[in-house]
Amino acid sequence: MKEYVLTAWIGGADVDDLPKRKGRLFSTLAKGDYSHAYLMYNYKKHVKDVPSYLQELQILFPEVSIDAAHVPLTSPQDMSEIYQSANALLGQVVADHPGAALYIQITPGTPAMQAVWILLGKTSYPQVTFLQSGPDQEVYETEIPFEISAEYTRSGQKLSDFNFSEVPIHAAFDDIITSNTHMNTLKQRASVLAQHEVPVLINGASGTGKELFATAIHNASARSDELLKVVNCGAIPPELIDSTLFGHKKGAFTGAVSDQPGVFEVADGGTLFLDEFGELPLDAQVRLLRVLQEGTLSRVGDSKVLKVNVRIICATNKNLVKAIGEGKFREDLFYRIAVGVINLPPIKERSGDLSILAASLLENIQSQLGLDKDKKLSPGATNIILSHSWPGNVRELHSTLLRACLWSQNKNIGEADLRDAMFTQSTDSNDIMSHDLSQSIDLKGLQDQLEEHYVRLAWLKTDGQKKKAAALLGIKNYQSYDKRLKDYNIS
Numbered sequence: 001m002k003e004y005v006l007t008a009w010i011g012g013a014d015v016d017d018l019p020k021r022k023g024r025l026f027s028t029l030a031k032g033d034y035s036h037a038y039l040m041y042n043y044k045k046h047v048k049d050v051p052s053y054l055q056e057l058q059i060l061f062p063e064v065s066i067d068a069a070h071v072p073l074t075s076p077q078d079m080s081e082i083y084q085s086a087n088a089l090l091g092q093v094v095a096d097h098p099g100a101a102l103y104i105q106i107t108p109g110t111p112a113m114q115a116v117w118i119l120l121g122k123t124s125y126p127q128v129t130f131l132q133s134g135p136d137q138e139v140y141e142t143e144i145p146f147e148i149s150a151e152y153t154r155s156g157q158k159l160s161d162f163n164f165s166e167v168p169i170h171a172a173f174d175d176i177i178t179s180n181t182h183m184n185t186l187k188q189r190a191s192v193l194a195q196h197e198v199p200v201l202i203n204g205a206s207g208t209g210k211e212l213f214a215t216a217i218h219n220a221s222a223r224s225d226e227l228l229k230v231v232n233c234g235a236i237p238p239e240l241i242d243s244t245l246f247g248h249k250k251g252a253f254t255g256a257v258s259d260q261p262g263v264f265e266v267a268d269g270g271t272l273f274l275d276e277f278g279e280l281p282l283d284a285q286v287r288l289l290r291v292l293q294e295g296t297l298s299r300v301g302d303s304k305v306l307k308v309n310v311r312i313i314c315a316t317n318k319n320l321v322k323a324i325g326e327g328k329f330r331e332d333l334f335y336r337i338a339v340g341v342i343n344l345p346p347i348k349e350r351s352g353d354l355s356i357l358a359a360s361l362l363e364n365i366q367s368q369l370g371l372d373k374d375k376k377l378s379p380g381a382t383n384i385i386l387s388h389s390w391p392g393n394v395r396e397l398h399s400t401l402l403r404a405c406l407w408s409q410n411k412n413i414g415e416a417d418l419r420d421a422m423f424t425q426s427t428d429s430n431d432i433m434s435h436d437l438s439q440s441i442d443l444k445g446l447q448d449q450l451e452e453h454y455v456r457l458a459w460l461k462t463d464g465q466k467k468k469a470a471a472l473l474g475i476k477n478y479q480s481y482d483k484r485l486k487d488y489n490i491s
Helices: 012-020 024-030 050-060 079-096 111-123 147-154 181-194 210-219 238-246 282-294 320-325 331-337 354-368 379-387 393-407 415-421 443-461 466-472 478-487
Strands: 004-009 036-041 065-070 101-105 129-133 139-142 200-203 228-232 271-275 311-316 340-343
Touching: 004 024, 004 079, 012 024, 012 050, 024 036, 024 050, 024 101, 024 129, 024 139, 036 079, 050 065, 079 101, 079 111, 111 129, 111 320, 111 331, 111 340, 181 210, 181 340, 200 210, 210 228, 210 271, 210 311, 238 282, 282 331, 320 331, 354 379, 354 393, 379 415, 393 415, 443 466, 443 478, 466 478
Parallel strands: 004 036, 004 101, 036 065, 101 129, 200 311, 200 340, 228 271, 271 311
Antiparallel strands: 129 139
């Protein structure tokens, strides 16, 4: 009797949705005839109670032998560690179940986990069948075009060859100021990616340094002597996307008064950085994929085929995996690009970086303004910087310091100077309750933001008198208020 074996990562939504009898893994197991399921997860128990989830899953599917392993990844986007874990699992499954039909459910997990499944299935385990799940809980087999991963084996270059720990950080990354361990790891990985002709996808919120990383990757690559062409995809009018990317021939449309090369031609031999990559409409994504696959293009209005040699780096602040599920982004284009993935954290998560970033930015600002570099941040101003959430990240911090530097009449920038220079976000209930649920929201983050706002406001209004501040907020004892002060680094 033929065995059917399922492998997958456990996603956070799987754990959350099981009580509702939903989730990608639940649907996959319910609609298949599996004898064994081999699962991996990276969550710690205080984040997601996976052991309890697995117990419930086994009760629901007693006919399936469910074997799950906790994989302590440095990061859920660490492609090297993900590769090693997934490769080891598939190797063991194939050895234990010779002749079994092997299925990989690629939907749960991070983009890096999905990309590694594709690479492994297309290079080392061609017998696997890929499964995906849509938002409607439907489970279906999916065909992945072979070219997506074949090019990484033709050159003998495999993800497992990327030994991050042995590669020094290239000097091109020196402008990325950090003392944070995770950020230094990202710089090291980006140094590795710079040495290999693979596409790079940089994820991160606005102001986290995506263009800075893209520039450093180009400058550390073999193409550093060639052009780095930067294109903001979100700023291109829809009717001009093809012309901007691929160029046009004279007379191709109204206003085309001369032949014009597109950015691919301009960047030929160098690097093309597509910022706000997720903003491209679906029809443009189709044409872009063709150029990336074939390395050729034709200008708008011209039948002549041109060959281009361009290294692609893309950046986005969107969740492209979610956009794929919603039908807003092409899956094949995603897997073409998401090979070298860098996920940049917001600066509030970069422990130890705010102080040195602020000092470095302030020095650069004074240099650009032609001022003596003797203006410093007072301890009080530094504490405000450390306690602020900086939703605009480095860009917001830079703008705030620039205003404070211009407005401060003293040798040092004090607390009042910095507060005057900061934009305070409204916490009106209408703002908090008007988030568009077509995009996912961080409910816990909104609660923390609201609490931090009023804890800080009470602290300022009472001049730091904890009992009075606690009373203003309806907190029965000031010890509870004191704990919140420590949680939000308010002093």
